[in-house]
Amino acid sequence: MHEVSLMEQTLEIAIAQTQAQNSTQIHRLKMRIGELSGVVPEALNFAFDVVTRGTIAEGATLQIETVPTICYCSQCDREFHPVDAYIYECPDCGNLSFQIRSGREIELTSLEVS
């Protein structure tokens, strides 16, 4: 994925939020990245270093929380975390699920600022 442009958009939101709180420095950004989002966390980390250079987030820490994929089986009325990365088979009934409840997240969750 185009992690650099995603990181630029993330930083834009982060800076706007920081300034809205009359703060001048970002120390930490927390993001939630879904397993199925297509985003590669290492690439995001690399992009972070590049994109924050010369900004109020320079030197800040990027903390990435990976959000596991959660599917729903309508047959069993239950949620499950698929064992296989690609084939989402319900562990109880074996049906293939296509109701994905989480795993696509690309979110900025919180900031630590001063």
Add this chain to the structure above:
Amino acid sequence: MCGTCGCHDEHSTVHLHTPDREIAAIEPHTHPHRSIQVEQSILAKNDKIAHQNQHYFADRHIYVLNVVSSPGSGKTTLMTKTIDRLKDRVRVGVIVGDLATDNDAQRLRSTGVPVVQITTGTLCHLEAQMIRQAAEQLPLDNIDLLIIENVGNLVCPAAYDLGENLRIVLLSVTEGEDKPLKYPTMFKSADIAIVNKMDLAAAVEFDRPTALQNLHKLAPQAEIFEVSAKTGLGMEEWCDRLLQSCRSMANLSEECNR
């Protein structure tokens, strides 16, 4: 890093600095690191515009396709042939995203329907905002079916909803049976998966049962069509399916599915 003095205290939310040689001018001080809850999706802006697009097109009774694949799977060829078959029955318009050239736009224009090209430059996918702007250049009052050919890429377009009714992912037999497994996000988000270039299946020893099984297991939600845009194999079935959806749209009242 602390904005006042440049220290690297990352752990405490309140910290105390004492002057040292480099920051001699600064008095010992404390300053709180405050936490801001943001909880915002980076794609929220695109999602919002996509949702607006959905209403914008529904209000005009326009059925919208978003066609995605790797470069060379046959999007332009398949859409050109699809338009040729359907244009006497539905009024078609096209938006085509291309990194640099207008070759695809020209090929699509040969069908006689209106085509707007979006040159994306280095951008690897189309976004909802670009669709809205491009659509304004089309004679929307005379369009029932809007076909969007996305940029050749199976990663990024998966994350960018354009406000389409149908997301179509194309795969050609020359790309191998396990190709979908490398792009789960895209295949899991598709409504229809089309296996193209079936005319080459024997030549490339395409393992049809394995490919169809992989596709079905990975994307159980997707309807699967096997076609050859070149020879016309399977095209009637695919075009009938599309026509049916278009017609149901024409009778549809504005409804919001989100």
